[in-house]
Amino acid sequence: xxxxxxxxxxxxxxxxxxxxxxxxxxxxxxxxxxxxxxxxxxxxxxxxxxxxxxxxxxxxxxxxxxxxxxxxxxxxxxxxxxxxxxxxxxxxxxxxxxxxxxxxxxxxxxxxxxxxxxxxxxxxxxxxxxxxxxxxxxxxxxxxxxxxxxxxxxxxxxxxxxxxxxxxxxxxxxxxxxxxxxxxxxxxxxxxxxxxxxxxxxxxxxxxxxxxxxxxxxxxxxxxxxxxxxxxxxxxxxxxxxxxxxxxxxxxxxxxxxxxxxxxxxxxxxxxxxxxxxxxxxxxxxxxxxxxxxxxxxxxxxxxxxxxxxxxxxxxxxxxxxxxxxxxxxxxxxxxxxxxxxxxxxxxxxxxxxxxxxxxxxxxxxxxxxxxxxxxxxxxxxxxxxxxxxxxxxxxxxxxxxxxxxxxxxxxxxxxxxxxxxxxxxxxxxxxxxxxxxxxxxxxxxxxxxxxxxxxxxxxxxxxxxxxxxxxxxxxxxxxxxxxxxxxxxxxxxxxxxxxxxxxxxxxxxxxxxx
Numbered sequence: 001x002x003x004x005x006x007x008x009x010x011x012x013x014x015x016x017x018x019x020x021x022x023x024x025x026x027x028x029x030x031x032x033x034x035x036x037x038x039x040x041x042x043x044x045x046x047x048x049x050x051x052x053x054x055x056x057x058x059x060x061x062x063x064x065x066x067x068x069x070x071x072x073x074x075x076x077x078x079x080x081x082x083x084x085x086x087x088x089x090x091x092x093x094x095x096x097x098x099x100x101x102x103x104x105x106x107x108x109x110x111x112x113x114x115x116x117x118x119x120x121x122x123x124x125x126x127x128x129x130x131x132x133x134x135x136x137x138x139x140x141x142x143x144x145x146x147x148x149x150x151x152x153x154x155x156x157x158x159x160x161x162x163x164x165x166x167x168x169x170x171x172x173x174x175x176x177x178x179x180x181x182x183x184x185x186x187x188x189x190x191x192x193x194x195x196x197x198x199x200x201x202x203x204x205x206x207x208x209x210x211x212x213x214x215x216x217x218x219x220x221x222x223x224x225x226x227x228x229x230x231x232x233x234x235x236x237x238x239x240x241x242x243x244x245x246x247x248x249x250x251x252x253x254x255x256x257x258x259x260x261x262x263x264x265x266x267x268x269x270x271x272x273x274x275x276x277x278x279x280x281x282x283x284x285x286x287x288x289x290x291x292x293x294x295x296x297x298x299x300x301x302x303x304x305x306x307x308x309x310x311x312x313x314x315x316x317x318x319x320x321x322x323x324x325x326x327x328x329x330x331x332x333x334x335x336x337x338x339x340x341x342x343x344x345x346x347x348x349x350x351x352x353x354x355x356x357x358x359x360x361x362x363x364x365x366x367x368x369x370x371x372x373x374x375x376x377x378x379x380x381x382x383x384x385x386x387x388x389x390x391x392x393x394x395x396x397x398x399x400x401x402x403x404x405x406x407x408x409x410x411x412x413x414x415x416x417x418x419x420x421x422x423x424x425x426x427x428x429x430x431x432x433x434x435x436x437x438x439x440x441x442x443x444x445x446x447x448x449x450x451x452x453x454x455x456x457x458x459x460x461x462x463x464x465x466x467x468x469x470x471x472x473x474x475x476x477x478x479x480x481x482x483x484x485x486x487x488x489x490x491x492x493x494x495x496x497x498x499x500x501x502x503x504x505x506x507x508x509x510x511x512x513x514x515x
Contacts, residue, residue: 003127006101007031008108009308013300013514016101016205016307020094024127025101027108027119034110035119038316039186042113045323046072046187053314053325054191076190077157083150083194084160086135091148091199092206092429093163096131099202100152103193106310112192113316113323121156121183128178133161133168134199140410141331141421144312145199148422153193158182188314195312197331200421204338205303207428208296208514211341211348213496214435215292216511218348219252220465220498221442222285223259225355227458228449230269230366231278233260241286248297249290251512256285258510259502263459265450279364281354288351292344293512299337299344300514306334331421335404338424345431346393346400349438353386353393356438359445360386372448372476379479382445385486389441392434399427433490440489443469443498444476451475464505465498 003024004015008031019025027035045052047069056072058065059079067075091099104122107114125131132155138147154160155171158181162174175182185193226233233256241253260266277283314325360382362370373381403424407417447466450458457463472488492498503509 006105006108008105011105011304011308013304016098016304017209019101020098020206020209022094022097024123025104026123026127027104031108031110032116034318035108035114035116037318038110038113039115041316041318041321041323042188043186052323055187055323059191072187073184076185076187079190080150080153080157080185080194081159083146084154086138086147086151088135088137090163091134091136091203093131095202095206096134096152097126098205099134099148099198100126100131102198102201102307103149103152103196105308106196106198106312107192109310110318111310111315112188112312114189114192115186117183118156118185118189118193121180124180125156125175125178128180129164130155130174130178130180131163132171133163136426139199139422140408140415140418141197141200141335141423142329142410142418143415144195144329145197145331145422146194148199149194149196153190156183156193157185192312195329197306197309197311197329197334197421200331200334200338200425201303201306203422203425203428204299204334204341205307207338207341207345207425207432208299208303210428210432211345212296212514213499214345214348214432214439214493215289215296216499217436217439217493217496218352219255219285219289219511220259220462220502221352221439221446222282222289222355223256224446224450224458224462224465225359225442226256226260226282226285227263227265227462228359228365228368228446228453229278229282230265230273230453231282232273232275233257233266235278235283236260236286241290244287246290246294248293248512249286251293252290253286255510255512258506259461260459261461263457263462265453265456265458268456275366279354279358281351281358285351288347292348295340295344297514299340302333302337306337331419332404335419335421335424338421338428339402339404341428342400342424342431345428345435346396349393349396349435352435352438352442353389356382356386356389356442356445359449365449368449368452372445372452373479374452374477381476381479382441382448385441385444385482388486389438392438396431396434399431403427436494437486437490439493440486440491443489443493444473444485448476461502461505464501468492468497468501
């Protein structure tokens with residue numbers, strides 16, 4: 001397994017994408033000196049007479065309770081075990097990997113006061129694929145993602161559960177299997193591990209990466225729909241996009257133009273087409289997809305900043321030797337970013353569903369048969385596939401309501417305003433699944449529409465996409481069991497096959513990047 005050497009504060013979205021895909025991560029060794037210095041400040045405070053939150057005191061509403069030096073290790077262990085209150089299904093392994101890497105980056109800044117042994121334990125677990133069982137539910141996104149991060153930390157001390165060789169085993173067994181021993185937490189170390197936004201940020205980053213991939217797929221199916229509907233490509237001209245000036249719109253218009261370049265269908269109706277303007281779902285694609293790209297770019301900036309941040313409490317200022325309580329654990333930036341991504345996912349599905357509806361409607365599809373079946377009446381064609389797309393879009397629209405405005409006071413009102421970032425980020429996974437199915441249905445419908453335009457054909461890039469689809473799903477002639485077709489099309493969308501096929505035909509990758 002390859003490994004990224006991370007420089008805290010300068011980790012990029014590309015680095016995080018690689019970790020999400022399975023690459024390990026270790027701290028830049030030059031940061032150990034700062035880590036050691038911060039740990040020494042905490043160790044001194046633990047032996048001192050002055051109360052320092054979370055080091056020789058209780059937590060939250062119990063901060064007034066003093067803890068003697070000989071009980072600090074028990075204090076930290078109790079903190080972890082008592083906070084393992086997550087419920088629900090397991091967090092997906094790639095998200096857990098990303099969460100662990102984010103915690104390494106944050107602790108590696110040398111402002112949390114943990115010993116290097118703690119960071120090394122996380123690094124070793126990540127490198128040896130010891131992935132803790134982290135229930136998905138239980139965080140409100142303030143005071144950090146306490147419950148999820150406690151489940152991660154539990155495995156580090158030999159408690160909890162971890163996923164090893166396809167099964168869940170005890171934390172102690174998982175460590176032994178990887179040749180590791182449990183660590184004993186020192187002053188503040190348990191608190192540093194469970195304070196922070198790494199669970200919410202990992203989920204939000206995963207949602208961001210999926211949303212960007214789905215945007216690229218939607219540009220492909222949107223271009224296919226343009227040819228299937230024999231719509232105009234004039235609205236994609238660069239002069240129009242430049243007059244508005246939004247970078248995302250300019251990029252989306254350029255991609256659509258490249259994908260449709262050389263289409264014989266387009267050439268066939270350049271003259272004599274009585275339509276003056278196409279429906280918005282076809283004509284306004286640069287404006288909608290471009291706005292999505294700009295929104296995702298903004299969310300990416302926020303999340304990369306958060307990925308490089310120190311988000312536990314209290315924080316150690318090495319330069320002055322101070323230990324200061326603050327509120328960096330509050331995940332409001334992550335909640336806002338996740339809400340933005342949810343809006344983007346919802347709108348991509350909204351406009352895709354409208355293109356599907358246009359193509360199956362004989363009043364709008366410019367000469368194609370009803371529901372794109374060669375023998376309508378006897379066959380229903382894509383009638384209910386369009387209904388499924390509408391159902392999925394409606395579900396995503398409901399889920400796109402902002403989570404960040406829903407604060408519930410917790411911890412005896414000590415934590416009286418929370419971000420709900422974990423909810424905001426977790427729902428992106430299901431929304432992305434729904435969107436992949438919507439775009440997959442558009443792929444099926446648009447490909448069918450283009451093939452019904454014979455003898456006129458589409459562009460080389462879009463022909464390559466249809467060819468990739470037809471390897472798995474044949475054209476629809478007579479009605480058949482459709483669920484398998486929809487599942488296969490969604491898998492092609494999620495797997496990035498559409499953008500890959502188009503890029504291969506073009507000889508280059510035209511799709512916009514984040515960051």
